[in-house]
Amino acid sequence: MKIGILGTGDVGKALGRGFLATGHEVLLGAREAGNAKAREWAEAQGPKARAGTFAEAAEYGELIVLATLGTAVVEATKLAGPAHFAGKVVVDTTNPLDLSKGFPPTLAVSGEDSGGERVQRALPDARVVKAWNSVGNALMFRPELPGGPPTMFRCGNDAEAKATVAGILEAWGWSPMDAGDIRSSRYLEALCILWVSTAARGNHWLQAFKMLRP
Ligand SMILES: NC(=O)c1ccc[n+]([C@@H]2O[C@H](COP(=O)([O-])OP(=O)(O)OC[C@H]3O[C@@H](n4cnc5c(N)ncnc54)[C@H](OP(=O)(O)O)[C@@H]3O)[C@@H](O)[C@H]2O)c1
Numbered sequence: 001m002k003i004g005i006l007g008t009g010d011v012g013k014a015l016g017r018g019f020l021a022t023g024h025e026v027l028l029g030a031r032e033a034g035n036a037k038a039r040e041w042a043e044a045q046g047p048k049a050r051a052g053t054f055a056e057a058a059e060y061g062e063l064i065v066l067a068t069l070g071t072a073v074v075e076a077t078k079l080a081g082p083a084h085f086a087g088k089v090v091v092d093t094t095n096p097l098d099l100s101k102g103f104p105p106t107l108a109v110s111g112e113d114s115g116g117e118r119v120q121r122a123l124p125d126a127r128v129v130k131a132w133n134s135v136g137n138a139l140m141f142r143p144e145l146p147g148g149p150p151t152m153f154r155c156g157n158d159a160e161a162k163a164t165v166a167g168i169l170e171a172w173g174w175s176p177m178d179a180g181d182i183r184s185s186r187y188l189e190a191l192c193i194l195w196v197s198t199a200a201r202g203n204h205w206l207q208a209f210k211m212l213r214p
Helices: 010-021 036-045 054-060 070-080 115-122 159-171 182-200
Strands: 002-006 025-030 049-053 063-066 089-092 127-130 151-156 175-178
Touching: 002 010, 002 054, 002 070, 010 025, 010 036, 025 036, 025 054, 036 049, 049 054, 054 070, 063 070, 070 115, 089 115, 089 159, 115 127, 115 151, 115 182, 127 159, 127 182, 151 159, 151 182, 159 175
Parallel strands: 002 025, 002 063, 025 049, 063 089, 089 127, 151 175
Antiparallel strands: 127 151
């Protein structure tokens, strides 16, 4: 499958490597053409990776990943051209973090709204699934930890899109768990803050959540 990734940070690159390692083709997009991070990453990954703009990534992707600065993700989709997202599975990995008050960050959007809901409102024809937002990039692909596969919570309005994402998660070594419709982004984004604050407390940057049931 062709995967378009909006975001040249650690998340875009980590997920890009995961998709390449599992047989997909990836276009990593930045705001501007010729972005050095995107170009160097693509060159290092080989012929199935390429670099471009947000718009090129969104047009190219049969599945699109949003991995931009969380507070800028809606702006990124506008730059990419909302029509390019119509009907597609759009994986939203972002968190609307506000670091202006120090560490740990707070959420710039919370309460009765969330970043995931804003993305879905901005892209009403896209099938948005929030996932991979509650773990550090080092564990996003093949998270090998004692105790077996960790849990990746995901949410979204489209059952088929969530099933597609669950299949990818399982193939990558996760135990996917459905957290409900896109409104549950409110909880998943808050979970990111819990992940970050517990990671920092004791320097545990290789950690992931696990749901246990009888
Ligand atoms: N880092 C992690 O381990 C981790 C884990 C889970 C979730 N997340 C979430 O994943 C997202 C990506 O995190 P990251 O650390 O990989 O990267 P990041 O530094 O948060 O974001 C980098 C990307 O955001 C784009 N960007 C920055 N300002 C922008 C603006 N004003 N308008 C549009 N695009 C803008 C950049 O575009 P250019 O390429 O053009 O510079 C770049 O592609 C964040 O929302 C974060 O909360 C991060």
